[in-house]
Amino acid sequence: MKEFNIDFMGFRKIATICSLVLVVASLASLAINQLNWGLDFTGGSLVEVEYENSANPNAIRLQLDEAGFQGHVVQFFGSDKDILVRIPPQKNLTDKENARLGDRITAVLKEGGQGVDLRRSEFVGPAVGEELTNQGGLGLLAALGSVMVYIAFRFQLKFAIGAVTALFHDVIITLGAFSIIGWDFDLTVVAALLAVIGYSLNDTIVVSDRVRENFRKIRKSNPTAIINTSLNQTLGRTLVTSFTTLLVLVALLVMGGEQIRGFAIGLTIGVVIGTYSSIYIAANVLLAMGISKEDLAIPIKEGQDDPDMMEMPDR
Amino acid sequence: MLNKYPLWKNLLVLTAVVLGVIFSLPNIYPPDFAVQVSSENNGESVTTDALDAAVASVEEAGFDYFDPMITPDGNILIRFKTDTEQRQAKSVIQRAMFDAPGEYVVALNAAASTPEWLKDLRAEPMKYGLDLRGGVHFLMEVDTESVVTNRIDSLETDVKRKLREQKIRYKSVDSPRRGVLHVSFRDEDVRSAARSELESQYREFTFSNGDDEFPYLALTITQNAIDEMEDFAISQNLQTIRNRVNELGVAEPLVQRLGRNRIVVDLPGVQDTAEAKRILGKVATLQFRFEAKPDAPRSTTINFDYEGRDATLEKNIILRGDRVVDAQVGFDPDSGLPQVNITLDSEGGNLMHRSTRNNIGRRMGTVFIETKTRDSYEMVDGVEVRKSEPYVVKRVVSLATVQAALPRQFRITGLGAGEARELSLLLRAGALAADMYIVEERTVGASMGQENVDQGAMSVSIGLSLVLLFMLVYYRVFGLAANLGLMINLTLLVAVMSSIGATLTLPGIAGIVLTVGMAVDANVLIFSRIREELKNGLSPQSAINAGFERAFTTILDANLTTLIVAVILYSIGTGPVKGFAITLSIGILTSMFTALMCTRAIVNLMYGGRNIKSLSI
Numbered sequence: 001m002k003e004f005n006i007d008f009m010g011f012r013k014i015a016t017i018c019s020l021v022l023v024v025a026s027l028a029s030l031a032i033n034q035l036n037w038g039l040d041f042t043g044g045s046l047v048e049v050e051y052e053n054s055a056n057p058n059a060i061r062l063q064l065d066e067a068g069f070q071g072h073v074v075q076f077f078g079s080d081k082d083i084l085v086r087i088p089p090q091k092n093l094t095d096k097e098n099a100r101l102g103d104r105i106t107a108v109l110k111e112g113g114q115g116v117d118l119r120r121s122e123f124v125g126p127a128v129g130e131e132l133t134n135q136g137g138l139g140l141l142a143a144l145g146s147v148m149v150y151i152a153f154r155f156q157l158k159f160a161i162g163a164v165t166a167l168f169h170d171v172i173i174t175l176g177a178f179s180i181i182g183w184d185f186d187l188t189v190v191a192a193l194l195a196v197i198g199y200s201l202n203d204t205i206v207v208s209d210r211v212r213e214n215f216r217k218i219r220k221s222n223p224t225a226i227i228n229t230s231l232n233q234t235l236g237r238t239l240v241t242s243f244t245t246l247l248v249l250v251a252l253l254v255m256g257g258e259q260i261r262g263f264a265i266g267l268t269i270g271v272v273i274g275t276y277s278s279i280y281i282a283a284n285v286l287l288a289m290g291i292s293k294e295d296l297a298i299p300i301k302e303g304q305d306d307p308d309m310m311e312m313p314d315r
Numbered sequence: 316m317l318n319k320y321p322l323w324k325n326l327l328v329l330t331a332v333v334l335g336v337i338f339s340l341p342n343i344y345p346p347d348f349a350v351q352v353s354s355e356n357n358g359e360s361v362t363t364d365a366l367d368a369a370v371a372s373v374e375e376a377g378f379d380y381f382d383p384m385i386t387p388d389g390n391i392l393i394r395f396k397t398d399t400e401q402r403q404a405k406s407v408i409q410r411a412m413f414d415a416p417g418e419y420v421v422a423l424n425a426a427a428s429t430p431e432w433l434k435d436l437r438a439e440p441m442k443y444g445l446d447l448r449g450g451v452h453f454l455m456e457v458d459t460e461s462v463v464t465n466r467i468d469s470l471e472t473d474v475k476r477k478l479r480e481q482k483i484r485y486k487s488v489d490s491p492r493r494g495v496l497h498v499s500f501r502d503e504d505v506r507s508a509a510r511s512e513l514e515s516q517y518r519e520f521t522f523s524n525g526d527d528e529f530p531y532l533a534l535t536i537t538q539n540a541i542d543e544m545e546d547f548a549i550s551q552n553l554q555t556i557r558n559r560v561n562e563l564g565v566a567e568p569l570v571q572r573l574g575r576n577r578i579v580v581d582l583p584g585v586q587d588t589a590e591a592k593r594i595l596g597k598v599a600t601l602q603f604r605f606e607a608k609p610d611a612p613r614s615t616t617i618n619f620d621y622e623g624r625d626a627t628l629e630k631n632i633i634l635r636g637d638r639v640v641d642a643q644v645g646f647d648p649d650s651g652l653p654q655v656n657i658t659l660d661s662e663g664g665n666l667m668h669r670s671t672r673n674n675i676g677r678r679m680g681t682v683f684i685e686t687k688t689r690d691s692y693e694m695v696d697g698v699e700v701r702k703s704e705p706y707v708v709k710r711v712v713s714l715a716t717v718q719a720a721l722p723r724q725f726r727i728t729g730l731g732a733g734e735a736r737e738l739s740l741l742l743r744a745g746a747l748a749a750d751m752y753i754v755e756e757r758t759v760g761a762s763m764g765q766e767n768v769d770q771g772a773m774s775v776s777i778g779l780s781l782v783l784l785f786m787l788v789y790y791r792v793f794g795l796a797a798n799l800g801l802m803i804n805l806t807l808l809v810a811v812m813s814s815i816g817a818t819l820t821l822p823g824i825a826g827i828v829l830t831v832g833m834a835v836d837a838n839v840l841i842f843s844r845i846r847e848e849l850k851n852g853l854s855p856q857s858a859i860n861a862g863f864e865r866a867f868t869t870i871l872d873a874n875l876t877t878l879i880v881a882v883i884l885y886s887i888g889t890g891p892v893k894g895f896a897i898t899l900s901i902g903i904l905t906s907m908f909t910a911l912m913c914t915r916a917i918v919n920l921m922y923g924g925r926n927i928k929s930l931s932i
Contacts, residue, residue: 125456135888194881195829201880202876237839251781252825252828
């Protein structure tokens with residue numbers, strides 16, 4: 001089996017710069033390009049239809065223009081027979097009429113001559129979209145907050161700050177990727193982001209756990225060396241788990257179909273970034289905050305001697 | 316001894332595995348194509364006569380049916396070999412049930428083909444969400460604002476009339492903001508006269524004095540009353556929707572209140588959204604008419620069906636259902652018998668009073684009018700085509716003797732408990748409900764649903780195979796143990812989801828796939844720890860033990876934090892996010908159990924208590 005002995009912390013300056021660049025670029029893109037908000041958040045209608053033979057988006061656009069629809073987006077979805085039409089709420093229509101927009105579009109498309117099969121149709125009212133946006137944001141914050149409390153309680157505040165910094169790092173960069181490339185950002189991507197938080201956390205905790213253990217076990221060493229040792233010891237596990245997770249995500253990307261593509265992409269990016277951040281961000285923050293043995297000393301109670309023994313009694 | 320589980324732990328693992336297998340087993344039996352016949356009255360069971368009629372019709376038409384039965388929920392299920400037969404049989408049964416006594420909903424359904432012995436253990440297959448079986452999902456919002464506004468409007472007319480009747484002169488009446496009515500007077504004496512007159516009559520309002528240009532009296536509706544009115548409006552709309560969904564012929568509809576003022580309507584299998592919307596949007600109406608006098612000329616009377624007999628009523632309508640504000644089941648304080656308490660709006664009260672005061676002793680009928688659709692089948696160019704045509708059903712739902720001049724609030728007595736409930740529902744269904752509009756709609760075509768199932772199953776199996784292969788190559792014998800654990804994990808996950816009745820959705824499948832990828836993490840942690848301990852010079856047996864022991868806290872912390880995230884995801888999420896969160900949460904729990912208990916048991920069985928020199932890890 002392989003043994004790792006990489007001086008991770010020797011690269012910490014470069015890693016910090018890399019992370020900063022990515023985070024700043026992501027934030028800039030989020031500010032300038034924003035996200036390509038999906039239907040779930042903007043409200044509006046969406047119709048997915050399958051044509052008998054390959055479809056012609058230009059002809060369909062013309063068809064919809066003639067029928068008087070405004071602001072529609074027509075695109076292929078998965079194959080050249082599959083067409084997705086997205087349309088914002090029409091200003092000249094009432095709320096009730098807008099709710100029936102999908103039916104009207106389907107009717108117009110069916111008039112085109114070719115056999116058209118309705119595969120999916122969605123309508124989201126503007127109020128619902130706003131609620132979902134708030135809920136999504138609130139959920140992310142609630143997740144980050146409660147995780148921080150748990151880690152501060154189970155480990156120590158510095159670890160909690162390290163872990164949450166890593167989470168922010170992962171979420172911001174994943175969001176940035178969606179913003180820069182312009183992928184649709186819908187509810188499933190929010191689910192993916194929260195899964196990324198869960199995943200990245202998992203990684204960070206494994207590393208932190210080892211850091212804590214080594215700080216208590218290795219007596220004569222400086223924090224940097226201890227963290228390096230811990231990272232090397234957990235590297236095998238980190239890589240194997242990331243690899244198996246990526247394996248299934250690739251299966252999901254290739255086989256899962258268009259509807260969960262956003263989810264799969266979001267998670268794939270998140271897992272890669274999360275693996276990196278558990279090595280560089282969380283540990284880096286720990287060092288930057290000057291983690292020391294004293295932070296992890298277990299208050300010695302009467303009748304118990306070795307703190308190490310207390311934590312992991314050998315059986 | 317090291318690495319030997321006590322018997323109870325082995326038994327625990329074994330029990331979990333056996334239960335997991337049993338409760339996940341129903342999912343491998345593909346559902347049958349079935350036609351479901353249910354009573355139009357929600358919750359009422361169909362009779363064996365109806366079953367006989369339905370079976371006779373398919374028998375006569377020569378279909379290859381099997382297993383006709385009445386389910387515990389009181390529905391008829393008749394199964395067929397192919398979906399073509401199922402669809403053809405549906406129209407045959409529909410025609411037969413139309414002639415049979417009673418009203419029925421005939422719908423296509425997928426009937427679980429769980430074998431008897433599994434059914435006896437209450438093992439059921441997982442339910443599929445709309446995105447997997449196709450169908451329509453509506454989220455409707457009830458306009459509760461207008462309910463309050465309407466109440467204030469009717470209060471305004473009411474108050475004006477009362478004050479006029481009592482000869483109390485007011486200057487003006489207006490509603491400066493939602494839920495408040497201001498009545499201004501010339502001076503404070505008039506105001507206090509008005510206040511003492513009104514205060515006892517409107518208990519759902521709080522009264523306060525104010526001074527503007529003139530002294531005024533402010534009537535503010537209480538929050539309690541608003542809540543009550545909103546609840547009433549929602550339950551009324553719920554009832555109306557349930558009645559109409561019946562018409563759509565949906566096998567397992569879901570109509571449910573969501574939050575304060577929303578209603579979720581899930582209609583699996585429905586494809587024609589336009590039709591669904593039209594039917595859901597329909598209004599039933601209600602009329603009150605006197606029973607015709609025996610000597611009344613035929614030209615002034617009209618006949619309606621009343622419990623199977625004819626009732627002859629006057630053509631002249633006393634008032635219509637849009638004047639009904641409320642209808643509740645109550646009990647006669649004297650006799651304790653059930654009754655229906657009806658409240659009309661002020662104009663309705665006037666009309667009712669004027670008409671009834673000279674007709675005491677006559678009977679008054681309540682006519683319920685509903686537009687329904689009927690499917691007929693026609694052969695066009697050799698193909699059977701379904702045609703839906705609307706038809707109107709009018710029937711008398713109550714015929715009661717007028718015992719006094721009726722005021723705004725009156726009651727109908729002499730009813731059974733069931734009748735009273737039914738009548739109050741019908742009165743409310745016919746009353747002018749609060750406006751309702753669609754705020755979210757999702758339709759998934761049937762072909763798309765099937766495709767989602769196929770793609771989902773495909774990604775799970777490919778993802779699983781890849782992980783199994785990798786683990787086997789990387790950890791060899793221990794990889795085998797981990798793989799067995801992973802299979803058990805999947806089985807348990809499916810078993811738990813099936814037995815708690817969770818709904819499987821596309822994001823849920825994504826959650827399963829992710830669980831497969833992440834579930835091995837615990838094993839990887841343990842195995843790398845064992846490798847380390849071996850390197851540190853521990854004997855194989857101690858290394859195995861130390862690996863499991865030391866990895867325990869790490870696994871616990873890592874999984875608990877992820878579980879926190881999953882629970883938050885569940886509590887804030889809607890639709891797709893919830894489906895993902897459920898599978899993720901259950902997956903975390905089952906994978907912790909399998910990694911810590913099952914894999915350990917397997918490793919113990921393989922290595923425990925033996926003298927071994929090296930480990931295949």
